[in-house]
Amino acid sequence: MDLLETYDVIIIGAGAAGLMAAFTAGGRGRRVLLIEHGSSPGKKIVISGGGHCNFTNLVVEPANYISQNPHFCKSALSRFGPYDFIAMLEKAGVRYHEKKLGQLFCRGSAREILNLLVEKCRLAKVTTLTTCSVQKIERGEYSSNQRYTLNTNLGKFSASSLVIASGGLSFPKIGASDFGYQVATQFALRLQPTQAALVSFNVDLSEMEAIRGLSGTSADALVSCRGQDFRESILFTHKGLSGPAILQISNYWHPGEQITMNLLPDIDLADTIRQWQQQRPKATLKTLIGGLLTKKLAERWIDLLCENKAVNQYHAKEISAIAAHFQQWRFIPSGTGGYRIAEVTRGGVDTTALSSKTFECKQVPGLYFIGEVLDVTGWLGGYNFQWAWSSGYCAGLYV
Ligand SMILES: Cc1cc2nc3c(=O)[nH]c(=O)nc-3n(C[C@H](O)[C@H](O)[C@H](O)COP(=O)(O)OP(=O)(O)OC[C@H]3O[C@@H](n4cnc5c(N)ncnc54)[C@H](O)[C@@H]3O)c2cc1C
Structure with a gap:
């Protein structure tokens, strides 16, 4: 004994x-x-x-x-x-x-x-x-x-x-x-x-289509869920999204919920486009937004939504859609990286x-x-x- x-x-x-x-x-x-x-x-x-x-x-x-x-x-x-x-x-x-x-x-x-x-x-x-x-x-x-x-x-x-x-x-x-x-x-x-928290998000195949080719690209973004938001960098990965802003919001996220992301948190993009139409009418949307964001991200994001034209060729409805695409991108994570990689x-x-x-x-x-x-x-x-x-x-x- x-x-x-x-x-x-x-x-x-x-x-x-x-x-x-x-x-x-x-x-x-x-x-x-x-x-x-x-x-x-x-x-x-x-x-x-x-x-x-x-x-x-x-x-x-x-x-x-x-x-x-x-x-x-x-x-x-x-x-x-x-x-x-x-x-x-x-x-x-x-x-x-x-x-x-x-x-x-x-x-x-x-x-x-x-x-x-x-x-x-x-x-x-x-x-x-x-x-x-x-x-x-x-x-x-x-x-x-x-x-x-x-x-x-x-x-x-x-x-x-x-x-x-x-x-x-x-x-x-x-x-x-x-x-x-x-x-x-x-x-x-x-x-x-x-639930695994302070963790990266996975996104499913249809959403992956949007971010294909962006793996390794980072951006400063405002990320929101459940009335909480964090402004820090995000990182596109081969499985989905990571980076400090994503880890922070993962603390609040519940499965099935939507995440909203603003890739240009310092400006009102619709207003800015209307100003460009006056000041730089012949410049293309990719050139102009590429000056505010990583070029690769700006180009991929525009390709997903619309044709790249001289900025004076976009009408009001298109401008609203472009602004929403960059400033209110919504996605539902398919899951997280799980306890294997979660910090908490x-x-x-x-x-x-x-x-x-x-x-x-x-x-x-x-x-x-x-x-x-x-x-x-x-x-x-x-x-x-x-x-x-x-x-x-x-x-x-x-x-
Ligand atoms: C990779 C990583 C990086 C992190 N970085 C940071 C950071 O920089 N800043 C920050 O604030 N937080 C960070 N965290 C979170 C932080 O580490 C934890 O919140 C903190 O360690 C929790 O302290 P704790 O003592 O409660 O648990 P732990 O530190 O996890 O300690 C629990 C201990 O209990 C032991 N244990 C478990 N089960 C048993 C059992 N059955 N019998 C006996 N012993 C057992 C474990 O082996 C462990 O030693 C990080 C977490 C990870 C995973």
Whole structure:
């Protein structure tokens, strides 16, 4: 029979949120066991942001997160915000810079952040077990306290606080699993439907016809869905569309819904064409629009709609159709690139069952959920790591 090792806190998942919670709790003198089923902690941190980890954003607001319960993230974000994490990095001498739109990246390698978190766990005397798989969780009476007992391939462990920090479903090849959702179901918590998010769109064959030959072309565009819009670059791919604006809108998109795209967001194209008719009547539409957009994209887009003529030969109805074609292009993605390539999972453990202050389940004392496993999904730009740091820190204060 396995010996039972006892701790105050067991955290499952040594990713961003789990590491943060582990050293925060350990720093309070709690005896913490951190369990990771992969071969090493923090694999997503290491590969994130092209190896430089976009670890937070200078401006983080609740509006940057999607959840069935939009108020849930407010408390943790206000108690541990971007500047708290930045202060931690500065104290440790980790150098960083702003790339664009408030997005902060490591100047050196993302591994510097992981090394810092691991070192903080070591100083807080956290015990970390890798390649440890949890086979069974039981909650019951043990030495007068309600405790959680875990059977794993590396032995039997118990603690009065159990933290689920096992993340979402994206990037299964580096350890993502549905473990957190299984635990939620075991303890009768509700789940919000999950979907791959911060992900590229696929388009079906008929739509592909429109974008054939554009693979590798990028453009600045305003992309809209469900009343939300993002202005950033888009990228045509051999399967559909990608680029930051597409990843952002994928957070909001539901299967079957239409995406609207404005390829010339700075102008009113109908007005501009009417001005060209006065100022440059003999120039062709391709030449004129080619001056505003990548030539290849302008030409392909015009070919799809109409004949290329001198601009003074277009009548009012054609002008409206051309403007709509460039400024309100509508398409329905046939799907997404899926969890294999998605940066995050939208949906997850329903937050209404949890305290937004402590992250403890209201009906299941001692059970906590933090990070991406929860139904809280951030925009592209450092918001998801910030959620992991904020929720991990706050739970670490109470476990
Ligand atoms: C390629 C990529 C790039 C990204 N870049 C950025 C970025 O630059 N900025 C940003 O803000 N966000 C980025 N993200 C999103 C960000 O990585 C996640 O939102 C964040 O890591 C979530 O933290 P977490 O601790 O909740 O989960 P994770 O970091 O995913 O950690 C969960 C841990 O739990 C482990 N685990 C899973 N199941 C079990 C189990 N059954 N038993 C034990 N352990 C288990 C996993 O192996 C993993 O180590 C990126 C994601 C990807 C995939």
